[in-house]
Amino acid sequence: MHQPVLWIHGEALGPANPALQAHPGRPAVFVFDEALIRQQAISLKRLAFLYECLLELPVAIRQGDVAEQVLAFAREHRADGVITSAAVDPRFETIRSAIARDLPVEVQEPKPFVPLPFEGQGAPDLRRFSRYWRQAEPLVWQSY
Amino acid sequence: MVSPPPALGGVPLPWAEADGDLPRRFSSRDALETELRRRFPEASGGLSPIRGGRLAAEQRLAAVQPARYGRSRNFLDGAVTRLSPYIRHGVLSLAEVRDVVFQTLRAGGGREAGEKLINELGWRDFWQRLWRRLGDAIWDDQEPLKTGHSPASYAAELPAAIATAGTGLACIDAFAGELVQTGWLHNHARMWLAAYVVHWRRVRWQAGARWFLQHLLDGDPASNNLSWQWVASSFSHKPYVFNRANLERYSGGRLCHGCDAAASGSCPFDASYEALQQQLFASATAEPVRSSWNGRPRRRTNPASARHP
DSSP states (O other): OOSEEEEOOTTOOSTTOHHHHHSTTSOEEEEEEHHHHHHTTOOHHHHHHHHHHHHTSSOEEEEEOHHHHHHHHHHHTTOSEEEEEOOSSHHHHHHHHHHHTTSOEEEEOOOOSSOOOSSSTTOOOOSSHHHHHHHHHHHHGGGO | OOOOOOTTTOOOOSSOOOTTOOOOOOSSHHHHHHHHHHHOTTOOSOOOSSOOSHHHHHHHHHTOOHHHHHHHTTSTTSOOOOOHHHHHTTSSOHHHHHHHHHHHHHHTTHHHHHHHHHHHHHHHHHHHHHHHHHGGGGGSOSSOOSSSSOGGGSBSSOOHHHHTTOSSOHHHHHHHHHHHHHSOOOHHHHHHHHHIIIIISOBOHHHHHHHHHHHOTTOOHHHHHHHHHHHHTTTSSSOBOOOHHHHHHHHTTTTTTTOHHHHHTOOTTOSOHHHHHHHHSOTTTOOOOBOOTTSOOOOOOOGGGTTOO
16 A cells, blocks of 8 residues: 555554554544444533544544545545554444445554454463453553 | 654555545534534544544553552443553554563563453453454354343343433433443443343343443453353353442442432342342242452352351
8 A cells, every 4th residue: 555544443543543643644533423323322521522633643633424424535545544542432333344344454452451363273261351361461561 | 754644644655535535624623523423324422532643542542550450440430451451452452461561560660560451362262262253253152141030031132221221220220321422431330230221121132232232332242242241141151240239339439329229228239149149030940149350250258257257
């Protein structure tokens, strides 16, 4: 990608966002997800909290269908791709794949709290917190 | 000298703004509220006194006192961090918070003073990992309930009196009011409120979880739903309940002063754990209740030794 735009979502509204870190100054957009807000009856104070976070970031703010708005923003900036950061919410993957039908999407992982994989070999036991913490605690304290 | 951007000025964008963009400059917070009402007419309520943004987050982070947090976090007026809304939206990353806490501990206090706080950051990471694994199944019971009641016996919807802070119970109404007004509740208050909804009113945890997500500035289905499931007993070995003595202790008694139910002897929480167990759960099958919300089993008082504590 030579001329990407950045898609900023609600799990990464700070300077630790790896897409913002890797591409400072590139056009970036956040979209208020109208369907989600309506479906979950999200209250105004939550939207305002997000808005205040967005005002302190170099990001254009839109509302509507997230994938459509990100693609429209990319066209306005003649972008050849979209860069974003990984998210846990399963809705992220739905939106990412909708964008990816039109433009390549690169997903960057933020710095982890604990260096343990999410899945596969070496992933922690999540059946109870105590099992997870037995594996995670010594690794977290390594950087102390 | 670099000065912070005006409260609602918005940092400048290095590219030209377009017609489709939402405004990034407001004369006041009221103007932001007016704009949001116009754009999202279905969104209920007003603004929270809690402000979003990195500046507010950094102020809170600088004020964190790990040792005091460890000692007092269970109390409503304890030294809790109130970082959760900023962490939930990535304004602060867990790794950043961890590093700042480590710096604080190195400057004084040492590792032991910060173990509880780091442990709580671990809870956040744990919930996120589970959500990543479960996806939308986070809305399903992870295990069968241990209350002795069938899932069908729980109401599907939240009673209106709870959502409108009109139960007549001073504690419950105060928590509901604070949730709706501010979008934030102390974790202990969340647990009490959730236990009341699920066990005393016998409402499905999902109804309570949806209500919390409408309002909590830090709401996400990971911490929220799994904590509701922990209270309900579909993600723990036993249901969580509390009683009046527990609530009075951790709230400094202030909620019970002036509560009509407390004055008239109709407080539904004014009972021993044994009595609540009998009253709330089908005793033939239910596990003993859990009355500690931070994962440690409650030390049961043996009646024979109660005189010699």
